[in-house]
Each structure stands twice: as C-alpha cells, then as structure tokens.
Amino acid sequence: MEQKILIFAIVLIAFLLLAKLPFQTKTEIVSLNTTKIQIVYKNLSYVEKEMKIPALDNKGRGVSTKLKVQAMPGSGKVLINIDNLLFWIDTQNSIQIAKSVAQDFTKVDLSSIDLIYTIEANASIIEGPSAGAAITIATIAAIENKSINESVMITGSINPDGSIGQVGGILAKAKASKDVGAKLFLVPKGQGTQVNYVPEEKCEKIGPLTYCTITYKEETIDISEKVGIRVVEVDNIQDALKYILV
Numbered sequence: 001m002e003q004k005i006l007i008f009a010i011v012l013i014a015f016l017l018l019a020k021l022p023f024q025t026k027t028e029i030v031s032l033n034t035t036k037i038q039i040v041y042k043n044l045s046y047v048e049k050e051m052k053i054p055a056l057d058n059k060g061r062g063v064s065t066k067l068k069v070q071a072m073p074g075s076g077k078v079l080i081n082i083d084n085l086l087f088w089i090d091t092q093n094s095i096q097i098a099k100s101v102a103q104d105f106t107k108v109d110l111s112s113i114d115l116i117y118t119i120e121a122n123a124s125i126i127e128g129p130s131a132g133a134a135i136t137i138a139t140i141a142a143i144e145n146k147s148i149n150e151s152v153m154i155t156g157s158i159n160p161d162g163s164i165g166q167v168g169g170i171l172a173k174a175k176a177s178k179d180v181g182a183k184l185f186l187v188p189k190g191q192g193t194q195v196n197y198v199p200e201e202k203c204e205k206i207g208p209l210t211y212c213t214i215t216y217k218e219e220t221i222d223i224s225e226k227v228g229i230r231v232v233e234v235d236n237i238q239d240a241l242k243y244i245l246v
Contacts, residue, residue, distance in 0.1 A: 047071045049141045051148045051244075052180055053119075053134040054155050054173035062169065062176030064153075066120045067134055071142040074114025081118040091119065094132035094158060101162050101237060102139040115139065130167035132158030133186075136237055137244050146245045153177040154186035154240055162237045164188045174227040182229065186243060189235045194221045 048070045057063050078099060080092060095117055103110050117135065133156035141148050155173050157165035166188045177185045197216040204211050224231040234240045 045072075047142050047145050049138050049148060051134060051138050051141075052150070052153055052177075052182070053131050054153055054176045054185075055130065056169045056172060060169065060172065062172035062174070062179075064176050064180040065131075067131065067138050068116075068118040068120070069135075069138040069142040070116040070118075072114050072116075073112065076111040077114045079114065079116045081116065090129050091131065094129055094135055097158050097160055098132060098136035098139050100160060101136050101158060102143060105162065105237060106140055106143050108143050110143070113143070115142070129157040129165070130155050130169075130173075132156065133164045133188075133234075133237065133240060136162075137240060140237075140241065141245055144245075149244050149246050151181065151183040152186065152244050153180075153182040153184075154234070154244065156186070156188040156234070156240075158237070164234055164236055164240065166191055170194055170223060171221065171226065174223050174229055174231065178227055178229040184230045184232060184243060185223075185227075186232055186234050186240055187223070189233045192223055192231050192233045194223060195219070196221060 048068065050066060050068045052064050053067050055063055055065050078095060080095060099110065099115060119131070133154050136158045137154065138148070140146070155167055155170065157167055159165055170187055170191050171194050174185050174187075196219045198219050199214050200217050201212055201214050203213075223229075232243065234243075
C-alpha cells in the first residue's frame, strides 16, 4: 500500500513540474544550414492585410482595386477569390510567383500556412501581371503581420528572383492612384517617364492637288509632373518594401 502511495506521489510531482515548463507558442526552427534558417509558425493566428492597387479597365482607363491577403494555420494551400476578372490565369501565375518570393524573403516555411487572395474590382479586365509586385508585398505583410502604408501604391510585375518587371499604362495608373489619395507611386525601374509619339501633319499643295505627310515627334513625359504625384522607381521587392511596410 505504501509503495502505491509513493508511486502516485512521484507521478503527481512529475506532472506538476511539467505543467510549469514554458510552452512555445510562436516559432519553431525546423531546419538549419549555412545559408538559410527555415521557420514554421506553429500557432499563427488569423492575419488579414489589405492594400489598394492600380490597374486598367477594358477601355485603358486607370482604376483602383482592392487586394486582400489572409494568412492562417493550414497545410500550405493557396486559395484565390477573384471577382469579375478576365485575365485570371495571369493573376494566378503572379500569385504563385509572389508566394515563392515572399517565402524566400521572409525565410518562413509556408507549408503550414494557408494563404487566401481576394481582388475586388469594378473593371471587367485587369492586367494580372501588373499586380505581381503588390501581391508580393501584401503577402509579406500578412506573413510578418506588418502594417501597410495606405498612402503608397505600386505597379509592376514580379519575377522569381524578386525583381520588378515593367508594365503598361503607367500614366493612367498614376492618375488612378492620385484619385484615391495616394501620395507616392512606385513604378518599375525606367518607367518614371513615358515616351509618346505625337503625330505631326505637313501638307503641301502642288497644282490642283494637296499632298500631306505625317511624321511622329518623340515626346517624353515626366509622370510625376504630369499627374502631380511623387513617383519613385524601384528595382526589386526589397527596394519597394522600404516605402510600403511600416
């Protein structure tokens, strides 16, 4: 009888000691090598981030759309909820690249995190690739639970190495960004100015006939001066994050 009481006491003491041990709720290092530390967020709570992105509608006009990225514990799924978009295949491709770049940048293993992307737009046609940089930044913000500066908007495609690629409609997108209150517009490297070719007609009358020729004069437009919004060129995601994440 005394032996049973002693065993019970030992088990009870061991249980009480274990109960006082700290329980790790945030992170766990699952692999380590000389080049990279992979971190898994074991108890990541639900995180949702939103940002405005400029785009073009089916008539080439600039519009502002809303991008929402939600991160939650899961099994590495990517879910896409895209409303009223025609180029959804391009957008899906941009999202896959964005997720890969975000994982490389944050060093977070996303195999235990589900990401849900929602793009809300009134326009019937949106350029999928041109939202790539914004999607990447929003993904990083969700993973790291960082705030997004709402006064900054960006356009540009995303490449697997994290560089930002050139896109079209910069002038129209800059106007759309200013219209919704943006103070800073980030564009791909080399697209802070836009080159237009303005037609010039010259006519000459020879006898009863009039001959006209049209030549095109090159005109360089400074986006910032034309629209009245500060424009900064960025080469890659790391450059852009300095302006957007706070």
